Amino acid sequence: MHHYIEVEKGGMADWEAYFAGCLGPCRLAGLAFMFSVGILLQILGCALYNNWWPMLSALMYVMVPMPCLFFGGGSSTDFIMMSEGGDWMDAAKFLTGFSAVMSVAIPATLHHAQLIERGAMLLELLSFAILLCTVILFQKVNQEDDWS
Numbered sequence: 001m002h003h004y005i006e007v008e009k010g011g012m013a014d015w016e017a018y019f020a021g022c023l024g025p026c027r028l029a030g031l032a033f034m035f036s037v038g039i040l041l042q043i044l045g046c047a048l049y050n051n052w053w054p055m056l057s058a059l060m061y062v063m064v065p066m067p068c069l070f071f072g073g074g075s076s077t078d079f080i081m082m083s084e085g086g087d088w089m090d091a092a093k094f095l096t097g098f099s100a101v102m103s104v105a106i107p108a109t110l111h112h113a114q115l116i117e118r119g120a121m122l123l124e125l126l127s128f129a130i131l132l133c134t135v136i137l138f139q140k141v142n143q144e145d146d147w148s
Helices: 012-047 053-063 066-071 087-112 118-144
Strands: none
Touching (some): 012 053, 012 118, 053 118, 066 087, 087 118
């Protein structure tokens, strides 16, 4: 027995509204999945090689948004792209960039010092890339949604 959906001449707008309503929760679920995969790779980079030095880069993941929250106005998603703001805003941008660069530099430096293996470094860098993509997609979704 087959179930067919009858679409009348004016019924397509209902389906478009239904699918548009589903995109919000699906986007949020996709972002949550990406975030959890990034954190899982972070932990696997440490657990698989029985070396917890790479967890230092997780500290930098916590440090990245702090300058924006303290000096940049907190809720602005266009914080990095804003040209006005003064010295505190410039300092916050510098500290945010420094924290982001250190998220890549810590695993590379630990590998160079032979404290972690190449696989652990690659898992840490892949984790950073996934978390970075998650933040970028979150900003894109946040700008597209009309929350007001």
